[in-house]
Amino acid sequence: MNVELRFFATFRQAVGQKVLEREYDEGTTVGEVLRELEAEYEELEGQLVENDGLRPHINVLKSGREVLHLDGMATELEDGDQLSIFPPVAGGRR
Secondary structure, X not given: OEEEEEEOHHHHHHHOOOEEEEEOOOOOEHHHHHHXXXXXXHHHOOOOEEOOEXXXXXXXXXXXXXXXXXXXXXXEXXXXXXXXXXXXXXXXXX
């Protein structure tokens, strides 16, 4: 199945591009994809997964829906899904 991975802010810098197209086996989960990305990209290591869950303040959307409101790391991907991965956001002006 084909899945589009979309990266934002510092994660985009770590991967070197905004969008990756990847082929995965049926039944692949969000957690499997995130662990694979951490293993593949040195700058992502330890940035996505913590204690078998998402690191705090990381947002991961499966085709526009927050995976924490689905099955979290166990959320299965489907052909044509977009997986959007956002780093923690802080800041603003006072």
